[in-house]
Amino acid sequence: MIRLENIDTYYGTSHVIQGLSLHVEAGAAVSILGRNGVGKTTTLRSIMGLTPPKAGKVFINGLPVRGWPPHRIAGLGVAYVPAERHIFPDLTVEENLKLAEARSDQPGAWTLERVYEYFPVLGERRRSGGTKLSGGEQQMLAIGRALMGNPSIMLLDEPSQGLSPILVAKVAQIVSELCKEHGITLLLVEQNFRIALAMAGRHYLMGTKSKIQGEVSSAEIIKDQELIKRTLAV
Ligand SMILES: Nc1ncnc2c1ncn2[C@@H]1O[C@H](COP(=O)(O)OP(=O)(O)OP(=O)(O)O)[C@@H](O)[C@H]1O
Numbered sequence: 354m355i356r357l358e359n360i361d362t363y364y365g366t367s368h369v370i371q372g373l374s375l376h377v378e379a380g381a382a383v384s385i386l387g388r389n390g391v392g393k394t395t396t397l398r399s400i401m402g403l404t405p406p407k408a409g410k411v412f413i414n415g416l417p418v419r420g421w422p423p424h425r426i427a428g429l430g431v432a433y434v435p436a437e438r439h440i441f442p443d444l445t446v447e448e449n450l451k452l453a454e455a456r457s458d459q460p461g462a463w464t465l466e467r468v469y470e471y472f473p474v475l476g477e478r479r480r481s482g483g484t485k486l487s488g489g490e491q492q493m494l495a496i497g498r499a500l501m502g503n504p505s506i507m508l509l510d511e512p513s514q515g516l517s518p519i520l521v522a523k524v525a526q527i528v529s530e531l532c533k534e535h536g537i538t539l540l541l542v543e544q545n546f547r548i549a550l551a552m553a554g555r556h557y558l559m560g561t562k563s564k565i566q567g568e569v570s571s572a573e574i575i576k577d578q579e580l581i582k583r584t585l586a587v
Pocket residue numbers: 364367369387388389390391392393394395396544
């Protein structure tokens with residue numbers, strides 16, 4: 354469903370992603386684990402076309418999309434939830450959600466009510482301004498807003514950032530549940546391997562300059578946490 358083949362991405366002359374290859378099967382949940390600055394966000398931006406790779410191949414649903422503008426890639430059903438969340442501060446929760454609504458008659462299309470079912474706190478705070486929300490509520494709103502576009506693929510950048518451990522566990526559980534129920538393919542990037550474990554079944558370990566140092570299952574991480582700690586230096 355997502356396949357990167359040997360991509361190279363730059364910021365100016367800075368060669369940040371060097372020959373990265375990875376894939377995510379349809380309906381799977383996969384994480385990229387790596388410490389600060391290895392290129393996790395840039396990987397998601399490369400897939401989305403926000404920082405297009407200069408070389409290599411990017412496939413979404415088998416289509417070669419490298420060089421496509423971001424809105425066209427989004428049009429394939431790819432939703433990107435950036436770490437900064439980008440909530441509109443002057444709009445209420447409900448207005449933020451409505452703005453992203455992709456009207457669809459398809460059965461199973463996302464509606465406000467459905468989003469509130471998964472995230473009841475958003476329903477309770479539907480009239481609150483976007484920035485009056487706590488960090489956790491803002492994260493839920495950013496995810497809820499992504500869902501309103503009826504995505505088949507979701508790219509999540511460090512959903513644990515700024516959240517308490519309890520809230521992180523809750524968000525992780527809700528997201529992995531709704532992805533399973535709706536058959537959404539999930540690629541998330543994280544530094545926190547406990548969150549990645551809760552949300553994904555397979556994990557790429559990313560080192561400096563986006564070098565993939567290994568690929569492990571959740572079961573392997575649980576068995577050998579030292580391996581992860583060495584990679585992430587946590
Ligand atoms: N807009 C930019 N211009 C120039 N260099 C950038 C830019 N954004 C990121 N970089 C550099 O590219 C490298 C990869 O950054 P990226 O944001 O992808 O890392 P990351 O793994 O997401 O890190 P973090 O965990 O801190 O979010 C870093 O060395 C970073 O300094």
